[in-house]
Amino acid sequence: MESKRVIAAAAVAALGITGFTACAPSTEQGGGQSIRFMNLFAGEEQRTIIDDLIVEFEQQNPGITVENVPVPGGQMDGTFRTQLAGGNPPDVFQAGRAIALQLNSDGAITPVDVEAMGYTSQDDVVDAYIPNAIEPYRAADGSYFGVPESFANYLAWVDTQAFSDAGLDVPTTWDEVCEAGPKLLKKDANGQITHVELTLPLASDVQYTFVDGFVRGFGGDLFSGDDLDQPNLTSDEVVEAYSTLQRLVYDCQAAVPTLNTSDSGDDRGAFVNGQAAMMLTGGTWMTGALKEPLVSPRVQAFPWPAGPAGSVSPGYGYGFVVPTASKNQDAAWKFVRFLSDAGVDYMELGQFNGRLDVAESPEAAARVVDWNETWLPSLDSAVMAAPYDSTEIADILSTAMSKILLEKADVRSTLDDAQSAVESALD
Structure with missing residues (x-):
């Protein structure tokens, strides 16, 4: 459950949709x-x-x-x-x-x-x-x-001071995120990484929502069809999105998925602990999770960096x-x-x-x-995101992302395997 000061809003237009019906009356009208x-x-x-x-x-x-x-x-x-x-x-x-x-x-x-x-x-x-x-x-x-x-x-929560100290503006595209990666990478005297530009969710409960939004920024959809029963994991747009995630880790030095622990992928914890300059899975409640010195105006929310199809907010x-x-x-x-x-x-x-x-x-x-x-x-x-109430499908997608980001597995073949596994699960 997403929590802690989730307050959100948007402009509204009147909708002329029909179909509400009344429910059956209570069977206990005579008493309490x-x-x-x-x-x-x-x-x-x-x-x-x-x-x-x-x-x-x-x-x-x-x-x-x-x-x-x-x-x-x-x-x-x-x-x-x-x-x-x-x-x-x-x-x-x-x-x-x-x-x-x-x-x-x-x-x-x-x-x-x-x-x-x-x-x-x-x-x-x-x-x-x-x-x-x-x-x-x-x-x-x-x-x-x-x-x-x-x-x-979700928006991108950004430590603006970290970017400013590196002589950088807050990135607005994934290409800009890639370019900034090496400038925000820090190591201690023993060569251990202590700070990165970006944290990515791995084994967290927010991963599916995150990936769905990321893929949409590249013009793709994880699932389609009237009943959202057609996986699209091998489409060019989805492959490009996952390839970009892998590139952010291995080519751009923008993200280190094992920064916090070897297997948890705790992106929020890494950000709150001052180990990263940006995280992507925070709502308005993030304000209540931050602690000194990571408070406004140093930390602010920005739109996600844009992919070829623009910036998407899951x-x-x-x-x-x-x-x-x-x-x-x-x-x-x-x-x-x-x-x-x-x-x-x-x-x-x-x-x-x-x-x-x-x-x-x-x-x-x-x-x-x-x-x-x-x-x-x-x-x-x-x-x-496409509303799948399926632990099996979530596990398949999580396994694919872990292979791509932690093992540098071939993106297309990994997604081919995931596509087949999801199709079997849906059958």
Whole structure:
């Protein structure tokens, strides 16, 4: 889960999409209604914030009680699927986009209930959110199966002083990154590398989102087709993108994947520890992760360096969904609307919830450096990765990247092997 002060925004245009439907009424209308909210906010401070919001909701809605069910990130999807299979899923679930799509395809979650959320039409719901945040939850028939719980993106976090000390401007293309590599490479008296220009994710949970965005900057797509079931790993654009990553390591001396440890590829840790001048997998929450002396104005967020197709900002997020098996769907959607309306308070969890009014609020601009100048336009163009809920596919892609960057394996043959493995996995 991406966390720590994720606040993002973008300009919005009205969308005229049809297809919202009302859910079945609660089976417990005659008495009290009890709903469970399964979420990733397992930290003590996060649980407290959710508990406080629940108290406020219950005071505003007598007769409805909410149980806070926090689950650690690595256990979230498995716990939900187990309860779903047992016929007792939570009433509100904080779902990643991939699992939300699968649940919708399986008929396991309901369409957004416009009436229960207190809106008068589907357009009112859509217009309340940033397009890039809500569009990932639109079904092929025009209905929506969820609304954003959080929405964020990656930019390049840059130690501007490191570039300035080397007599360099912040690079705007990957060619410029390559040229700057040797000038930002530092070693200690024993010849050990202590500082590089750029960190790259290897075995981290952000690698797939990163690679998808990087490939798009070269005009390619990892997957295509109406159902995103056609891998394109051997296309010229994808091969060029991976070749550029390899070149940044071996030819440009811009990145050393084993800088932090031999196998973790902890790109964020290397940057926060002052071992690199740039990292590419940080959202607005990165502000809260930095420590002296790596704070603004020394460290700033910039667009990713551009490839042949331009600069791309990868987006990611979670959505609120309500299972079909919930006995209190109306109360569940009412609670979703409450959390959405409480967006400014919700930001204390480190999440921007996709709401336009929150994006345009003074609180958002006050909390994030360069909000209007940098973050807002980047969220307006952020692109979410193809939503694969497959550990096997993720492992195949991670193995390919590790071979290319750690072993200097031939790029095209490595991607040929990965293409075949992914095709088998999809079959």
